Amino acid sequence: MKGAVPVFWKLLLVIIVSFNGLRVHADTTQGHLTISAPFEFSSLDPTQHGYLFTRMQILETLVDVSADGTLEPGLASEWQVSDDGLTWAFKIRDGVVFHDGTPLNADQVVHSLNAALQKHGPFRQAPVNTVEAAGDEVVVQLNQPYSPLPAVLANYSTAILATDAFGEDGQVNTLIGTGPFTFVSASPPHKLSVQRFDDYWGQPAAIESAEYLTGHRSESRALQARTGQADIVFNLDPVSVTQLNRVPTVNVHSDLLPRTILMKVNSGHDFLNEPEARQALSLALDRTGISRAILRTPGAEANQLLPPSLANWHIDDLPPARQNKEEATALLQSLGWQPGDDGVLTRNGERFELTLITYADRPELTTVATAIQAQLADIGIDLNVSITNSSAIPAGHQDGSLELALLARNYGFIADPLGVLIADFAGESGGDWGAMNWQHPELLGLIESQQSERDVQQYAQTAQQIARILADEMPLIPVTYYTQQTAVNDRVSNFRFDPLERNYFLNELELAQP
């Protein structure tokens, strides 16, 4: 209790001192761009919120990705892999300097990658043995062949920082990167400011500075776009899109993302362990209604897991997924389900009752979940919808309690979807965000061979085989694809959207003079 009195005075002091934290200033720079999006950041560590720092072009990765998903040289000018697929050598690009003026070299890259290896992320999950510098190359030694490695090195969590950005404890203290913009200030989770870096090795930026603002509510963001207080506003909600389309100074861009809304199914559950049962659930869904009425993105209906933008992994000739309640009912009847007194199907005295969990981080999921609840009720399935935190899905997968989940899976999280598919389907009981209690020996074999495949044509062929098995067996039930809606003020030119959400391409933007 003795120490409690100083604590009280200390807390009192906080309240008084906290007034000093207030600074009122206005930014009226002509070449200043304001971006608003819902993504909060709480740390400067690239393994946590690096996506924001690569999007704002402060940090860059060894490997880059073009709009069509092709891997391109980034801070590594080229790379090669040994014949056994275990040794990868990345040549570091010449003439690149960090924002503090120090030149980029292999040692700094190794330091950054080893830091990423200590933390959670796809690089740590890859079979990496060592990362070492060898002259102007960075050599990554693997424990087993892993063809998505360059794609993993395009992920934000492997962004390269100068060694001086790290503190003695290994934590990231500041952002010293190589991108066309330098870090100015961050007020997590609300604001990030950047300024043009004149010594950038690539295309220098035209705009002088930019600011990222976290807009928590979609209504507020839409109004920021409408009033011109934000130049670019990401993640508009469907209602706002309709309104903003009527505003003459705003252009709304709609871009398909490699993200799919899908139902994760516990294939070990007594009611769901037959493929026919999962097919029935899929046939009951009115995807067109969900796309048009809820998401307001007609044509976003998903007939398979991976969207058309991931061409290798998408089956072009697969028929569209249409609602067919009669066929769904017939399939369930063939499995022994019969309507009970209350209209809910029963089998051996058990009601066809399931719980679907979803999360509110993506507000549309909750609405889609209730639509699915109504659609499954039409074929006699009693669905309870439970809205919780997104982490309940991997937790429910691990403890086996999950029955159904509605989620939005980002197949572009790693530029090569193979990285995500390994995580989702190659585990012993599937994957936290993928299949559950479902294994397919042929699929496992194909995924394994794909990891050491270096022939481009064979790679595409195997990818098609994998996609076909997933479409037939339906361990996950695809619902719709995601469309990113972005409002761009007409004073901004050269805007383009990165479907993999790695980059805002600020250095390509130009602002019209008032």
Added chain:
Amino acid sequence: MRQILVNRLIQALMVAWGVGTLTFIFMRSLPGDMAYRIAAGRYGQDNVNAAAADMVRAELGLDQPVLSAYFTWLTDLLQGNLGVSLISGAPVFQEVQHQLSHSLLLAAVALLISALIALPIGIACGMRTGGWFDRSLLAVSALLRAQPVFVVGLLLILAFAVHIPLLPVAGYGTASHLVLPAFSLALVLAAVSSRVIRDSTQTVVQSDYYQFSRVKGLPAAPTFQRHGLRNLSVPVIAFLGVQLITLIEGIVMIESLFAWPGIGHALAHAIFSRDIPMIQGAALMMGLLFVILNTLIDLACHWADPRGQLA
């Protein structure tokens, strides 16, 4: 006076212990795996999985027994250490200080504006109760108080940021960013406090001592100044304490609507991601803030009402 301060100091210590303990118990009782929640807060929805949860569990020692975790927190608190945020890794003290500065500014400006609105309106209505002005203001007050504060905020945005583009929709950094959130809170506060001031004014104006002052020939203005203001202020100041609760309730929603980086918004997000040290730090600070403000209100009442001083 000294007794008030001693009592409040003891209350502050109890609040610090009580709030921290209750948040600890509540957070531990919530369903769901803490490690997964924290991992989701740190790494985002696309990147949370069992491996992330395992790393978080090992790093933060979440497997240690509940009692042991509680006593670790209590010992740290007694040493003035609020810990570090489980999500950002930054000291809670530093984070709360930053957020509280914004919330205090917003709250202070909202209270000031509400006083500027409520005092003249309440006094004017109280002087002539039952008149058209009084009845109209009653309707406006009821209408405003019936709205959730974010609806008032949205209406103000539509009026003064969209249709008449005078002020920013959301954000912070300039004085103009403060206007709409502060007015949203102030209008809701003034809706109630104006009625309390009105009732208090009416009671004073109809009291014997007030009437006697008028009868003995003192003009209206000096009567009100000498016998009205101080007497009506006692219940009004006391009511301010009650209003602080409305203010704290409202500030959570308003900060979210206007993207204002305050403690209410931070607390809500800390709860979603089970950032227990942040929740405890923010709740502790808000609890102590209540005690401090109530102390100030007690002192103001003590000054305004000489009966307490005599006792």
